[in-house]
Amino acid sequence: MTTPSVLDEAQLGHLRHWDDLSRRLPHDWSGMQGKGAGEDDFGSYRFQLAYMIYGLALTHRHRLPAAPGVVRPTIQRLIEKLLMPDVWMYWRDASRGGMVMNAHLSEGYHEEWDPVVRDNIMYSAYVQSCALLHDVLFADDRYAQPGALTFEHWSFFWGGEPKRFVYDRESLNENLYWQMVQNGYLGIACEPNCVFQICNQPAILGFRLHDVITGGDRAEEVVAGYQKAWADFGRLDDAGHYNQMILEDTKVVAPNALQAPWVDAWCGALMNTWNRDFVRENYPRQVADFLIPGPDGTISVRSTPAMNVMGQTVVNDTCDLGWVAAWASEMGDRATLDGILAHADRFMNPTWRDGALSYPRNDTPTDADGNRTDIEPMSGNVLIGYARLNVPDGLHTLYQEPWGAEHFAEPALTEVGRDVEVSRAQVVDGVLHARLRRRSGDEATVVIDRVPPGARLRFDGQEIAADGTVTLEVPPGPARDLELVP
Numbered sequence: 001m002t003t004p005s006v007l008d009e010a011q012l013g014h015l016r017h018w019d020d021l022s023r024r025l026p027h028d029w030s031g032m033q034g035k036g037a038g039e040d041d042f043g044s045y046r047f048q049l050a051y052m053i054y055g056l057a058l059t060h061r062h063r064l065p066a067a068p069g070v071v072r073p074t075i076q077r078l079i080e081k082l083l084m085p086d087v088w089m090y091w092r093d094a095s096r097g098g099m100v101m102n103a104h105l106s107e108g109y110h111e112e113w114d115p116v117v118r119d120n121i122m123y124s125a126y127v128q129s130c131a132l133l134h135d136v137l138f139a140d141d142r143y144a145q146p147g148a149l150t151f152e153h154w155s156f157f158w159g160g161e162p163k164r165f166v167y168d169r170e171s172l173n174e175n176l177y178w179q180m181v182q183n184g185y186l187g188i189a190c191e192p193n194c195v196f197q198i199c200n201q202p203a204i205l206g207f208r209l210h211d212v213i214t215g216g217d218r219a220e221e222v223v224a225g226y227q228k229a230w231a232d233f234g235r236l237d238d239a240g241h242y243n244q245m246i247l248e249d250t251k252v253v254a255p256n257a258l259q260a261p262w263v264d265a266w267c268g269a270l271m272n273t274w275n276r277d278f279v280r281e282n283y284p285r286q287v288a289d290f291l292i293p294g295p296d297g298t299i300s301v302r303s304t305p306a307m308n309v310m311g312q313t314v315v316n317d318t319c320d321l322g323w324v325a326a327w328a329s330e331m332g333d334r335a336t337l338d339g340i341l342a343h344a345d346r347f348m349n350p351t352w353r354d355g356a357l358s359y360p361r362n363d364t365p366t367d368a369d370g371n372r373t374d375i376e377p378m379s380g381n382v383l384i385g386y387a388r389l390n391v392p393d394g395l396h397t398l399y400q401e402p403w404g405a406e407h408f409a410e411p412a413l414t415e416v417g418r419d420v421e422v423s424r425a426q427v428v429d430g431v432l433h434a435r436l437r438r439r440s441g442d443e444a445t446v447v448i449d450r451v452p453p454g455a456r457l458r459f460d461g462q463e464i465a466a467d468g469t470v471t472l473e474v475p476p477g478p479a480r481d482l483e484l485v486p
Helices: 009-022 045-062 068-082 090-094 103-108 121-137 169-182 197-214 218-231 261-271 276-288 320-331 334-347 377-389 394-400
Strands: 149-153 163-167 194-196 245-247 291-293 299-301 351-353 356-358 412-416 420-428 431-438 445-451 456-459 462-465 468-473 480-485
Touching (some): 009 045, 009 377, 009 420, 045 068, 045 121, 045 394, 068 412, 169 197, 197 394, 276 320, 299 334, 334 377, 412 420, 445 480
Antiparallel strands (some): 194 245, 420 431, 456 480
C-alpha cells in the first residue's frame, strides 16, 4: 500500500544528496571514501551505490509512485557508476584467494578480471538486482539490451589487450541462477570459499524481479532450495544471531561470533523480502543486544569490536549504526528508528549543502561525554537516508506486491527538472496529486504524461488545458499543489 504522505525537508535533502553524488564526474569519489583500503570492505563504493539505488526504488514504490521522473535518471547514473572499474577492480586481487579462509585453496585460484563470472556475489548480485529494479519499476527493457551491463577497463601503463566483459540483465541473471544451482542452493561465494548469508539476499530479490518480467518462478525455486540447504546448518547461531557465512569446502559455519550489529541488521533487513515471519520473530531479541540509550530519547548502536587477524588489526567500516537504522525501518520499529535518527542529528554533524543532506565521515569514536560520533560514508551518505525514506515492510512489499499494468497507465511526472523538488506524487482514486517546489536555478520544467482526454488539471489554483502530455514550468516561490482529475 502506498503511504499517503508528503516528504519532509530531511527526506528531500537525502534525495538531493544522492542526486548530487550521481552527477559527480567519472572517478570522483570525494566524500565516499571510508576507513578501509582496496574497496573490499562493507563501506565500499559498490554498497553505497547499490543502496542509494535501493533507497530510490523504495522511495518511488512507496512515497512518490507517480514521479518516475524524479528517481529514474538518478538510478541510471548510479548504475553507470556501479559498472566503473574503480568499483569492481578489487576482484582482480580478491579472486586469487590468500585470505585466512581460503589461503589453503589459493593455488587452485587464478587472477580473474571478469567481476561477475564466478563468486563475487557481493558485487554481481547488486548489478543484477539494481538493473532489474530499474526495468521492473519503469516497465523498461533498458538493461535487457545486448551489452547493457558491460565491464571494461584498459590502462596505457599496464599495456595488454583491453578487458571487456559483456552482459545484460538476462545473461547476468542466468549466470547467477546456475551458480546457485551448482552450489546446491546454499548460495554463491563472496570471496572464494566464503558464502555469506547477507550477500545472497540481493540475488534472491533479483530472481524475483526477473520472474515479474518473465512470469517465471525461479525465486520460488531458489528460496525453497536455499531453505533446504541451510536447514542442515541453521540460519541462526547458538546465541540467536544470524550465522555470518559457511565455508564451501568444509561446510563449517562461521557464527556471528562478535555479535556484530551489522550482521543481523543487514541480513534481517534483506531477508524480510521473502522470510518475513522468521525475521520479525527474531528481531526484538536480536536488536535489544545492540542498542545504547542516550540523552533525551536518543539511541545509539554499539560498535563491532575490531578483528585481529594474523597479528594485524583489521581496519574497515562496519556501518553498524546505519544498518540497524535500515533494519528498524523495514521492521516498522518507529521508536528505535526515531531514536537513532535523533542521535545522528544531535551528535553526527548533519550537514546541508545546496539543499542536500548528509552526515560526513568522522573517525572519532565518541565526544567528551561518551556519545558515539563515529560515522562512515556508508551510513552518512546512504543508510540514514535509506532508513528515513523507507516504510515498514518496504522491501517486503516491493518483493511480494509488484505493480500491475494498470499502474503504468496512470498519469505520472515522467520528467522533472533538477531544480524542482517533488514532495508528493501519487494517484489516489484516479486523481493525480503532486506538490512541487522550485529551488534556485533554471531547470524547472515538469512533464506530465499519460493524461487522459478531457482531464482537468489544476496547478497553483489555475485551470490548465490537459490532454496526452503536458509540460509545466514551476515558478519560484513556495511549494505548489497540482491536481489532475480524469
